[in-house]
Amino acid sequence: MKIAIGSDHAGYELKSEIIKYLNTFDGLEIEDHGTYSDQSVDYPDLALKVAEAVARGDAQRGIVICGTGIGICIAANKVPGIRAATCHDKYTAQMSREHNDANILAFGSRVIPAETAKELVKVFVETDFAGDRHARRVNKISDIEKKYNPNKTCCR
Numbered sequence: 001m002k003i004a005i006g007s008d009h010a011g012y013e014l015k016s017e018i019i020k021y022l023n024t025f026d027g028l029e030i031e032d033h034g035t036y037s038d039q040s041v042d043y044p045d046l047a048l049k050v051a052e053a054v055a056r057g058d059a060q061r062g063i064v065i066c067g068t069g070i071g072i073c074i075a076a077n078k079v080p081g082i083r084a085a086t087c088h089d090k091y092t093a094q095m096s097r098e099h100n101d102a103n104i105l106a107f108g109s110r111v112i113p114a115e116t117a118k119e120l121v122k123v124f125v126e127t128d129f130a131g132d133r134h135a136r137r138v139n140k141i142s143d144i145e146k147k148y149n150p151n152k153t154c155c156r
C-alpha cells in the first residue's frame with residue numbers, strides 16, 4: 001500500500017515523526033508531498049497534492065496534518081473521490097475506515113499528542129471498510145459529489 005502524506009508548517013514536525021513511524025510497517029510505501037520545513041505555507045496547497053495523489057490512484061490512502069486537522073481536511077474533501085476525516089482518537093479513526101471508507105486521515109498537531117497520532121495512523125492503515133449498509137451510504141456521498149461535479153470523476 002502506498003501512503004501519500006502532507007502537512008503545512010504547523011504539522012511539519014509531527015509529519016516527520018509519522019513518516020519515521022510508517023517506515024516501521026512492512027509493505028508500506030510512503031510518498032512525502034511536503035511541506036519540508038517549518039516555514040509558513042498555506043494548508044490547501046498541501047491538501048491538494050495529497051488528495052490528487054489519492055484520487056488519481058497513485059496512492060491508496062493519504063494522511064494530512066495541520067494545526068487543527070480541520071482546514072486541511074476541508075480542502076482535501078474538495079477533490080472528487082476524496083473522503084477525508086479529521087480524527088482525534090482510535091475510535092474515530094476506526095469508524096472513518098469501517099463506516100465511511102475514508103481514504104484520507106487528517107489530524108491536528110496542536111490538538112493531539114504524537115503518540116495518539118501514531119495510534120490513529122496504525123488503525124487507519126490496518127482497518128478495512130465494512131461495506132454492506134455503509135456502502136449504500138458512501139455511494140450516496142458519491143451521488144452528491146456527482147450532482148455538483150457532473151463531468152468530473154477525479155482530478156485529471
Ligand code: RB5
Nearest residue numbers: 010066067068070071072
Ligand atoms: C496555521 O496557523 C493553521 O491555521 C493551520 O495549520 C490549520 O490549523 C488550519 O485549519
